[in-house]
Amino acid sequence: MPRVGSNEILSFDIQPVNADIDRALTELRKADNDLYNQMRRDFRREIKPIAKELQSNIWRGGSPLSGMSRSARISKSAKPVDQRGPFVWKLPGTKIDVGSRRSGRRGTRNIARISFTDTRPYSAFSVLETARQGRSQRGENMIVGIEKKVSAKGKGRWVIQQFYDRRQEMVRIAGKVIGKYTARVNRRLAKRIGG
Secondary structure (H helix, E strand, O other), rough: EEEEOOOEEEEEEEEEOOOHHHHHHHHHHHHOOHHHHHHHHHHHHHHHHHHHHHHHOOOOOOOOOHHHHHHHHHOOOOHHHHHOOOOOOOOOOEEEEEEOOOOOOOOOOOOEEEEEOOOOOHHHHHHHHOOOOOOOEEEEEEHHHHHHHHHOEOEEEOOOOHHHHHHHHHHEEEHHHHHHHHHHHHHHHHHHHHO
């Protein structure tokens, strides 16, 4: 599931589809930390093009809503904080973490996490990507406005549904990369045992 943190950072966890992958990650880390870190770099390199493709779907050419533009925020800077536009549009970057633990779940390790790096006040992307129902008249106006520009597609507007469409591909890549490094660890262990 996509997650939005306290700073509106939208992220996606690529989770193990079975216990074998989770176990392989854990055993690889225990057996050879250097190889584990090489595996993380390799997997990040394999996933990066997909993360970039997801990012390429995001609206270009400034804010899709005038009220979330940088100029709108600057023009309101003399006003009290509660009267300023709370979210400003900025095209987010992407960040890939491999082998990170899921918050609040000590025993579960993600294969990877793709995060879109927008933080307040520059977090209009996460707000618009996930917006479904306004809690105020201002929120309803925002949703009407963005729907006129970009209609929701499945669970999101630009990246959420597209992530789900590519998820199985990413899990297959994970299985290939983890299998490659697990085999390398096994060969090293066999050499040590065999002298």
